[in-house]
Amino acid sequence: xxxxxxxxxxxxxxxxxxxxxxxxxxxxxxxxxxxxxxxxxxxxxxxxxxxxxxxxxxxxxxxxxxxxxxxxxxxxxxxxxxxxxxxxxxxxxxxxxxxxxxxxxxxxxxxxxxxxxxxxxxxxxxxxxxxxxxxxxxxxxxxxxxxxxxxxxxxxxxxxxxxxxxxxxxxxxxxxxxxxxxxxxx
Amino acid sequence: xxxxxxxxxxxxxxxxxxxxxxxxxxxxxxxxxxxxxxxxxxxxxxxxxxxxxxxxxxxxxxxxxxxxxxxxxxxxxxxxxxxxxxxxxxxxxxxxxxxxxxxxxxxxxxxxxxxxxxxxxxxxxxxxxxxxxxxxxxxxxxxxxxxxxxxxxxxxxxxxxxxxxxxxxxxxxxxxxxxxxxxxxx
Numbered sequence: 238x239x240x241x242x243x244x245x246x247x248x249x250x251x252x253x254x255x256x257x258x259x260x261x262x263x264x265x266x267x268x269x270x271x272x273x274x275x276x277x278x279x280x281x282x283x284x285x286x287x288x289x290x291x292x293x294x295x296x297x298x299x300x301x302x303x304x305x306x307x308x309x310x311x312x313x314x315x316x317x318x319x320x321x322x323x324x325x326x327x328x329x330x331x332x333x334x335x336x337x338x339x340x341x342x343x344x345x346x347x348x349x350x351x352x353x354x355x356x357x358x359x360x361x362x363x364x365x366x367x368x369x370x371x372x373x374x375x376x377x378x379x380x381x382x383x384x385x386x387x388x389x390x391x392x393x394x395x396x397x398x399x400x401x402x403x404x405x406x407x408x409x410x411x412x413x414x415x416x417x418x419x420x421x422x423x
Numbered sequence: 424x425x426x427x428x429x430x431x432x433x434x435x436x437x438x439x440x441x442x443x444x445x446x447x448x449x450x451x452x453x454x455x456x457x458x459x460x461x462x463x464x465x466x467x468x469x470x471x472x473x474x475x476x477x478x479x480x481x482x483x484x485x486x487x488x489x490x491x492x493x494x495x496x497x498x499x500x501x502x503x504x505x506x507x508x509x510x511x512x513x514x515x516x517x518x519x520x521x522x523x524x525x526x527x528x529x530x531x532x533x534x535x536x537x538x539x540x541x542x543x544x545x546x547x548x549x550x551x552x553x554x555x556x557x558x559x560x561x562x563x564x565x566x567x568x569x570x571x572x573x574x575x576x577x578x579x580x581x582x583x584x585x586x587x588x589x590x591x592x593x594x595x596x597x598x599x600x601x602x603x604x605x606x607x608x609x
Contacts, residue, residue, distance in 0.1 A: 238564045239519075239530075244464040245560035247490060247534045247572050250579065250592060251460060252434055273459015273467050274437060274584075276547040278430040281459050281467070304433060310596070314603030329606070333425075344425075348433045358544065358554070361462040368544070374431035378424045386433050386585040393436065395581075395592070398460075399572040403601075405593030406436060406581070410496070413587045417500030420515070 250395035250404055255316055256282050257301035257341040260293030264327040264341030268317030270396035271364070272302070278371045280352065283364040289321040294367050297339040298354040302369075303346035307392040307405060312345075314403070335373050342375065347391045349375040436581035436590055441502055442468050443487035443527040446479030450513035450527030454503030456582035457550070458488070464557045466536065469550040475507040480553050483525040484540040488555075489532035493578040493591060498531075500589070521559050528561065533577045535561040 255266040267290040271283035280302060284291050294300045305313045312329050319326065331344035335351040342349040352369030359365050380390040388406060395404040441452040453476040457469035466488060470477050480486045491499045498515050505512065517530035521537040528535040538555030545551050566576040574592060581590040 239535075239561045240564050240567065242560040242562055242572070244557040245536075245562075245572070246460060246463060246466060246557060247536060247560060247562075248438060248440070248458050248460055248466050248488065249574060250436070250438060250581065252436060254434070271460040271462075272434050273461070273469075273552075274432060274434055274457035275459070275467075275469050275544065275552050276457075276550045277432060279547055280432065280434050281461075283459075283461050302434065307596075311602045311605060314600065315606040316603070318600050318603050319607065349425075350431075350433060356544070356546065358461065358542070360542065361465055364462045366459075366461050371430040371432060374428040374433060375425040376428055376431075376433075378426050381426065386428070386431070388435060388583045388585070388590070395436065397574045397595075399574070401599045403596045403598070404574070405596060407591030407593035409583075410493075410589045410591060412589070414500065414504050415589075416497045417502070417504050419497060420501040421505065 246398060249397040252304065253313060253394040253396045255303040255305055255313060255343060256290060257303055258290050258293035259297050259339050259341060260289055260321055264332045265290060265293060265321035266316050266326050268313050275368055279368060280371065281366050281368045283366045285364050294354060299337045299340040300352050300367065300369060301340040301342045302350040302352060303343045304348040304391060304393055305346050307394050309345060310394055310403060313394055337372060347377040347380040348386055432584060435583040438490065439499060439580040439582045441489040441491055441499060441529060442476060443489055444476050444479035445483050445525050445527060446475055446507060450518045451476055451479060451507035452502050452512050454499050461554055465554060466557065467552050467554045469552045471550050480540060485523045485526040486538050486553060486555060487526040487528045488536040488538060489529045490534040490577060490579055491532050493580050495531060496580055496589060499580055523558060533563040533566040534572055
């Protein structure tokens with residue numbers, strides 16, 4: 238039986254990421270689960286207009302998306318519950334910069350995407366959505382299998398919004414087309 | 424050691440969903456992993472301009488996002504590898520409509536979000552991004568715990584794009600603030 242819940246966002250689980258931006262010339266990171274894929278090399282992050290990170294992205298027109306591993310859950314959660322207005326969150330990490338020069342990234346995160354801001358979706362009630370073009374992706378060598386990022390090695394932190402909870406990634410099942418083709422013979 | 428991969432989208436895992444739309448007056452579903460969260464009640468789906476579903480969303484200005492359970496992997500995978508141009512994919516499911524009247528939904532999916540199209544991001548190379556406002560969410564009663572959608576019961580299908588693979592959801596760990604607060608005492 239179906240129950241109606243009113244408008245309830247259930248597009249979960251989402252990867253929990255740390256969005257990096259320079260704010261007032263210093264690196265800052267914010268935990269974000271409201272991301273999205275826009276196209277092959279384009280991603281989005283929804284950032285509340287009152288957030289400290291918000292101004293930094295607008296100012297520099299660059300940001301980074303860092304994928305923490307599950308063993309970084311404590312630091313990741315912390316970056317979601319305290320503001321860079323009052324705390325230097327970058328002090329928790331080894332920081333590095335790439336091609337763009339103003340998008341700080343976290344060495345300890347197994348995967349980092351360095352992004353150029355190309356568009357802002359500005360009409361939503363509480364958040365602006367920053368769309369970035371990925372200009373470079375960095376991966377720990379140990380998280381690659383045959384040159385490809387292997388999420389069994391990354392061990393990402395998943396987020397489910399309906400009860401605001403963190404989850405682990407489960408078992409890899411198979412590739413696209415592995416099971417659906419059976420229905421093609423119908 | 425960090426390896427540069429060029430621009431490589433690593434915002435994974437993402438939930439695999441079935442996007443529903445009426446096309447030429449008939450229900451159709453397409454497997455999509457390129458979704459996103461825009462705001463509390465707003466989500467996005469990136470759809471290639473040549474896809475059969477594309478015209479249906481533009482025409483009706485409505486769509487649905489259906490969350491299949493892992494036991495629907497075969498049907499979900501199938502909806503990603505065949506086109507509604509040549510196959511009636513809706514025949515696989517029991518279909519229903521909600522408030523908007525033109526956004527078909529799948530009874531067998533434990534969670535369904537009925538969406539009104541409010542904006543299209545149209546400047547990306549290969550995909551247009553449809554931003555929808557969720558007007559109603561439907562859940563199977565058996566997937567609710569204390570009135571909230573419980574993803575341990577939903578058993579969603581996760582997608583990782585780096586090797587185009589399906590994954591299961593792992594273990595629930597804890598809520599926001601559960602571990603990060605330890606760092607607050609520093």
